[in-house]
Amino acid sequence: MNCEEYRQQLIQIDGILEACDDDQQKAELLSLKQNIEELLSLSAEPSNSLHHDPLDNEYSLFLAEMAKEEAAPRNPYKDIEGKKFRAPHAHRFGQTVYHNAMVCSVPSEIGNQDFEVRVLFLNPTHKEMLPCPYYFDIEKDCKFSDDKCRFSHGETVLYSSLREYVEPKFEFLTVGSWVLAKRSDNLWCRAKIKHISAGSCTIKFETQSKVEEVPLEHVFPMKSGDEESEEEDSDTETSAINRDEAIINTSLMNVPSNQALGEWEKHTKGIGSRLMRNMGYIVGAGLGRDGLGRVDPVPAIILPPGKSLDYCMKLKERRGDVNLFSADKKLKRRQRSTNFKPAQPKKDVFNVVNEALRTTSQSDGDKKERQRFRESLKVESEKKLNVTGLLLHENIIKCERAIEGYKETLGRSPEDSHVHKRLIDKITWKQDILKMLRAKSALLVQEQQTRLDRRKMTIF
Template identity: 35%
Template sequence: MEDLTLSISQYEDQLSVVKQALQATQEIGERESLLALQSELQELINLTRESLDVQNNREDDRNPGNDATNTNGLDDEYALFMKEMAETGAYEENKDSQDKPENSGQNESTDSNSDIEDELSSLLGMKCAVYHTHTWGGKPSLHNAMVSSVVPRQDDDQFNDLQVKVLFTHPTHAEMLPCPFYLNGDCKFSDDQCRYSHGAVVKLSDLKEAIEPNYNSVKIGSRILLKLKPPDDEDMSTAKKSTEKYHLWHIAIVKGVDIEKKSCVVKLEHGVKTGEKRKTMSDEHHVMFEEIFPLSIDGDEDTDSDDSLSDTEYPESKTMRVDCDNKALIIEKSLQNNAPAMGGWERYTRGMGSKIMLSMGYVPGTGLGAASDGRLQPVEARSVQPGRSLDHCMELSEKNAGKDPLKVEQKLKKLQKREEERNKRAYEREKEREKRNVFNFLNNTLGDKPEKTEQLITATSVEIKQSTSKDLNIEKFKLEEDCRKIENEILKLQSTLPKYPQGTSGHRSISIQIAEKNKDLNLMRNKEKQIVKEQKQRKDTQKMTVF
């Protein structure tokens, strides 16, 4: 013990020296090493103190043990004395008194178990709130319930292992409705096979405080739980399929409130069928406050509790209330986000999708969802190679991280590039064929150039509409090449024009050539615009047809 105490004092001295060094040091690297040393010394001091406490407890346990051995020795001598007295007949041995010391340990454990059972039995009838998950799935929802029984515990059970059975006080579905035959001990079905509930088994540590109804929050538009009134001639002694709607609580919306009379007019969210004629009951009901149970209110600023009785709302995923701080945080996220602009398809819809999202409160630049942290980019489609394993496809994706060959978009880009190269080669072949044509050579050499150029370039809208998409692509490529050549020729002529004085024949000839080239260029550009317009119209028609 003295060694441990001395070690603790030494460690504390070292810790104080490290703290002084931290105050005097400004370099980042040295401060990090000193902080690590400080945390290690603090942890070492804590471990040493724990060891010291353990030794102190052991010594405390040894002293009562000595007294107990002395007491046990006196008891043994007393028992031996009484046994000898019984043998001589001076004292009649009491068998019960002999058995009592032997069973004292068992009695102590039995007493402790009985105390725990008594404490658990005091929970019977206690109101509480538990989470319930419906049989069809979904997220758990909070419901009021009552403890009906305690699941028998085992000897080695801890507190977290203790379980109880609860019955729901406001059942909204048949699976939550308590089985009347089970309560009377006459149910022939097991817990899993019965249509109704034999009690939900929950851990004792999962029980929450019962949610009290807040009638002050009832207003028009509030959601409540309502129990329907059965007809006078209906037998309501036991729950059955035809009458279970009168035992369940249904969700309704408040349409009118009378504060003075403490009554309200409510309308069921879902129509309830009556029995024989299958007619829908009246959706609106006039009820008193005592006959309803208010559900949570999303917009109530005075409500501080996050837990609320509702079969449609989940505390884990409730929409957070956006206040000034949250708005500032969202704006900061949008400024820090370097993701590409969302929705490249907006150019086809004139931005209607973005306008609708902005009217719903979306902040540009942030993610989707209530917390503005959802993904913006769609999941990229991937085309797996046939006959190849998934491992092989994953290796290809990892090798070509920038240009993944499995992405459908990459394949479409490759096909588009291949089509452009094919069109370019076709144009060059056709151009070479035209050069070798004798008649074209004679027309270009001997014919009237302005009229010939005008005849070649001018194309009516009927001819463009009758051409195929492939021909339009080729013609567009030709026009782009010809426009580029004419522009180069115009630049050369304009650079040559200043060499000749104004009024000379050379100046007039070059000016006429420049005017003709500009005229040809305008005709080509007009034709190119017509082709682009026709291509766009065809694409839009195709997209509308697919949609």
């Protein structure tokens, strides 16, 4: 800028001062006028001066530095700062999605074309994408680092991964169309338009039941026009058809399993199969989007209680039975043991006589045992009776469990084997013991009730 331009500015300032009434603005204009006059006095070359002014050298150096600064090579990518793009964001659940973003900083020195830029997302859908409240605050800084803060301090992405920003077309907004809407927590979520008015619209968020009214600047269309949406829908439909054909071809190569998937649903209404079918599952194919997952159903196993997994695996290897802990196998065993009926021996004269003599002698012995137990209870204290009752209850439970175990083992053994006969004898023996224990328990309860009645009669 030459001296003539400075003089023109002084004339303009004088004109503004005459028409200005604000004292603060007048003071600023007078200060600016004084600075321009000093600059004119320094830049003017005195005609009658014989010595050289040292301020001229400083001003010349200042102009030279300014010229060097303007002539220096400028970063060609510096112009993208503040511009909008579509930037990728890797969500915590593993999927990478493109979102609207703005470039907030570009590195000053660029070594190659594949450099990183820092972006801020314009429509954050998750908390880690939301800009930190202290990011734009000049006076306060966030006490957390970039990787520790719950919010975003700007995300670094490759410049080559940026895509062109697509301007939203609000003219295509209609009632029933899906949009991204801004909530009270500054996050943008999917919503459906219920009503459109001047400057605002009524929406219903996908995760909420109530209807809200938001301004149009807090709404972002998810699709930009009918042509683009139709093209996307056709591409999606074509890819889905191709994927289904590939899944069917893969399922034809699979060896069919002996157990059908969902066979247990014959006892239910089959809601699981209907849900899988609605989600695109093809019968005979594997699980997953591409049908490459598991084909056979996961078998249910029942491990013995109180045993470690290493013990169970070693037991399976030692037995050599892969289905040792299979739930289906155990269920069938239990059904066989429940429906088992021991073979009745052939009855002849000798068997009838022996059984009658055995029963008579056994019944006489049981009567004597019960009589001795009844007489011993009469001389015991109350505390001793309670302890005896507790021991009888524990022995009854143990005896019942032993009988159940013998019956389960009996269902797995052949009927004509020696083990089968021994198990029958053990079951009979345990049943006799259980009968005696229950009889003793009944005598004990009778003795306690007799003492209680006697005590009541004494009180009255």
